[in-house]
Amino acid sequence: MGRMTFVVHRILMLVPVAIGVTIIVFFMIHLIPGDPARTILGIHATPRAVAILHRQWGLNQPLVSQYWLFMDRLVHGNLGQSLFYGAPAASLILTRVPATLWLVGYAAVLAIVISVPLAMIAASRKDGIRDHLVRAIPLLGLGMPSFWLGILLIYALAINTHLFPVSGYGTGFGGHLHAMFLPALTVAIALAPVVIRSLRASMLNVLGAEYITTARAKGVPARRLFARHVLRNAVIPAVTVLGINIGFLIGGTVVIENVFAIPGIGQLMINSILQRDFPVVQGVTLVFGVLVVLVNLLADLSYAALDPRVRFDR
Amino acid sequence: MTGPTAAAAAGPILAVRDLRVQISGRRGTVRAVDGVSLDVVRGEALGLVGESGSGKSMTLRAILGVLPPDARVTSGQILLDGADLVPLSQSALNRIRGPKIAMIFQEPMSALNPVMRVGHQIAEGPRVHLGYSRSKAAERALDLMRRVGIPDPERRFRAYPHEFSGGMRQRVMIAMALSCDPEIILCDEPTTALDVTIQDQILRLLARLCRESDVSLIFVTHDLPVVAQICQRVAVMYGGQIIEHGDTRDILLDPRHPYTLGLVRSAPDVEQVRESLVPIPGSPPSLVSPPPGCRFHPRCSFAEEDCRVMPTPLRLLPGGRSTACLHYERCAEALAAEQVTP
Numbered sequence: 111m112g113r114m115t116f117v118v119h120r121i122l123m124l125v126p127v128a129i130g131v132t133i134i135v136f137f138m139i140h141l142i143p144g145d146p147a148r149t150i151l152g153i154h155a156t157p158r159a160v161a162i163l164h165r166q167w168g169l170n171q172p173l174v175s176q177y178w179l180f181m182d183r184l185v186h187g188n189l190g191q192s193l194f195y196g197a198p199a200a201s202l203i204l205t206r207v208p209a210t211l212w213l214v215g216y217a218a219v220l221a222i223v224i225s226v227p228l229a230m231i232a233a234s235r236k237d238g239i240r241d242h243l244v245r246a247i248p249l250l251g252l253g254m255p256s257f258w259l260g261i262l263l264i265y266a267l268a269i270n271t272h273l274f275p276v277s278g279y280g281t282g283f284g285g286h287l288h289a290m291f292l293p294a295l296t297v298a299i300a301l302a303p304v305v306i307r308s309l310r311a312s313m314l315n316v317l318g319a320e321y322i323t324t325a326r327a328k329g330v331p332a333r334r335l336f337a338r339h340v341l342r343n344a345v346i347p348a349v350t351v352l353g354i355n356i357g358f359l360i361g362g363t364v365v366i367e368n369v370f371a372i373p374g375i376g377q378l379m380i381n382s383i384l385q386r387d388f389p390v391v392q393g394v395t396l397v398f399g400v401l402v403v404l405v406n407l408l409a410d411l412s413y414a415a416l417d418p419r420v421r422f423d424r
Numbered sequence: 425m426t427g428p429t430a431a432a433a434a435g436p437i438l439a440v441r442d443l444r445v446q447i448s449g450r451r452g453t454v455r456a457v458d459g460v461s462l463d464v465v466r467g468e469a470l471g472l473v474g475e476s477g478s479g480k481s482m483t484l485r486a487i488l489g490v491l492p493p494d495a496r497v498t499s500g501q502i503l504l505d506g507a508d509l510v511p512l513s514q515s516a517l518n519r520i521r522g523p524k525i526a527m528i529f530q531e532p533m534s535a536l537n538p539v540m541r542v543g544h545q546i547a548e549g550p551r552v553h554l555g556y557s558r559s560k561a562a563e564r565a566l567d568l569m570r571r572v573g574i575p576d577p578e579r580r581f582r583a584y585p586h587e588f589s590g591g592m593r594q595r596v597m598i599a600m601a602l603s604c605d606p607e608i609i610l611c612d613e614p615t616t617a618l619d620v621t622i623q624d625q626i627l628r629l630l631a632r633l634c635r636e637s638d639v640s641l642i643f644v645t646h647d648l649p650v651v652a653q654i655c656q657r658v659a660v661m662y663g664g665q666i667i668e669h670g671d672t673r674d675i676l677l678d679p680r681h682p683y684t685l686g687l688v689r690s691a692p693d694v695e696q697v698r699e700s701l702v703p704i705p706g707s708p709p710s711l712v713s714p715p716p717g718c719r720f721h722p723r724c725s726f727a728e729e730d731c732r733v734m735p736t737p738l739r740l741l742p743g744g745r746s747t748a749c750l751h752y753e754r755c756a757e758a759l760a761a762e763q764v765t766p
């Protein structure tokens with residue numbers, strides 16, 4: 111009842127957001143000075159090709175009908191032709207999405223693996239030495255630019271000790287797990303401080319809750335108390351914080367993919383900007399937008415799965 | 425009801441001796457419980473009454489070893505079947521909480537884990553303490569849910585606390601408390617958050633269950649009629665101390681401490697109600713720097729010079745009751761005077 115409504119509403123609420131993303135992507139072309147057809151086709155295009163594109167995209171018609179035509183191409187999976195690779199932009203992008211998803215997902219998992227125990231240590235004795243350490247040290251990660259941290263990690267763990275490859279994506283599940291460890295760790299270290307903070311705060315909150323006293327009054331041993339009562343309640347607010355920040359980090363993967371030479375859409379984005387390959391840049395922007403929206407949806411759905419009390423309130 | 429001779433023969437299952445609890449706070453050390461002693465006999469319900477802030481909850485939490493982080497027991501003994509609980513570690517206490525002592529809290533909403541199924545919360549005790557398998561513990565939980573009168577337990581087992589009404593949640597708390605057959609249940613105002621009709625149902629339920637399974641209760645409440653309904657004996661707390669103690673009828677109908685007299689007069693409907701409700705003037709004492717002598721003297725109309733300086737330990741009176749008042753006869757005189765003028 112209430113929870114299904116919540117899920118359905120959350121999905122329906124994506125529609126206006128998704129439309130907003132397409133409108134922004136649509137306007138990108140009009141923000142570039144000069145003839146959009148020239149921008150898209152490149153400087154070597156023949157006048158005939160430019161004229162054809164003008165007709166196809168309705169470039170002399172009002173913006174509304176141009177947008178309509180844009181959406182029509184979009185739902186048919188047509189993002190235009192890459193100027194540099196000479197292939198459809200859509201398929202170029204699609205082949206590179208998995209690497210980026212791997213990086214983001216792996217980083218999220220590592221961030222959780224790092225954050226839960228540290229938050230637990232910090233919350234176990236509020237304002238103790240360990241609490242201060244746990245709160246201060248991760249800030250170094252936050253203050254250090256990711257590319258710099260990435261380079262340090264490559265230096266320490268790849269070049270010096272050969273524990274991990276310097277770059278690349280690897281093959282197969284195990285290969286990805288091994289090759290992507292350093293880039294994912296770099297992203298996770300950037301993500302961890304925020305997650306630790308939010309988890310620590312919600313753990314302290316939960317530890318003060320009356321139902322924890324009830325559980326102690328039942329004689330629930332410390333380990334079980336933590337797993338069944340504290341953690342389960344404390345992750346609920348942290349999931350939302352994690353979701354929002356993964357959204358930001360999807361943009362951040364652009365940098366990390368270039369440092370570690372990972373064939374994801376972030377790397378494609380940089381290359382295409384350098385090549386003035388507009389259709390690909392536009393397509394990647396769209397995919398980034400969609401990913402951010404989907405990650406937030408995922409966070410909301412996990413929230414709904416973790417918290418039986420969720421209801422859709424308008 | 426347990427008669428005094430049977431009680432003496434059985435010996436108390438719980439004996440608290442000179443318990444002191446201090447809470448360190450910003451404005452100094454709060455002496456929340458300051459020398460409390462009490463005995464609970466098997467099958468008996470002991471009422472613990474007093475104004476807000478008098479230390480009732482802290483006493484119960486100290487007995488169970490679930491004090492808030494800043495609070496600690498500074499001295500005294502808590503003897504359960506003769507063994508002292510005060511020096512025990514939390515993990516040692518975990519073996520006692522549940523199978524020996526259980527607790528029911530005032531706010532069943534906030535006292536239940538919001539993200540755990542109600543059935544699992546009830547089954548947790550038997551899982552942990554009685555070594556029951558998942559399915560056996562679930563059976564036990566369903567059985568308890570039936571005993572405390574939760575309708576349709578098979579379906580309610582998988583529900584979450586927010587799907588229950590206040591009264592049903594309190595039944596869940598009671599089922600949880602009973603789940604490992606404790607000898608004594610500490611009830612901290614278990615009916616205060618409920619409306620009157622539900623209150624009555626819950627009280628009857630508690631009283632019945634205790635009778636059936638011979639469990640003892642310490643029952644904290646503000647509500648004197650509730651005490652009259654279920655407690656055989658009552659202890660009155662004021663400023664962290666017990667100031668009067670005895671059989672419920674004696675204490676409520678014929679108090680021997682001016683504070684108890686004030687409580688009775690300010691309560692709406694104990695049997696044989698006095699005509700007018702008179703609130704006790706003044707406010708509760710500071711527990712950081714309590715007044716010297718009798719802690720009640722600043723608010724007491726019978727107070728004399730000695731009340732301001734003399735220590736006032738509980739003194740035994742005829743009839744097995746005790747009071748901390750130096751001039752307790754004044755209460756009897758006041759009551760007698762009242763009864764002649766109708």
Ligand SMILES: Nc1ncnc2c1ncn2[C@@H]1O[C@H](COP(=O)(O)OP(=O)(O)OP(=O)(O)O)[C@@H](O)[C@H]1O
Nearest residue numbers: 447449454456475476477478479480481482492711
């Ligand atoms: N966390 C705390 N920090 C500091 N002082 C506290 C804390 N909790 C309670 N106290 C103080 O301890 C004293 C006893 O509190 P306690 O909760 O035992 O009172 P009570 O008799 O249960 O009152 P009520 O009827 O309102 O529940 C009060 O004076 C209160 O101000």
Ligand SMILES: [Mg+2]
Nearest residue numbers: 480481482612
């Ligand atoms: Mg209380």
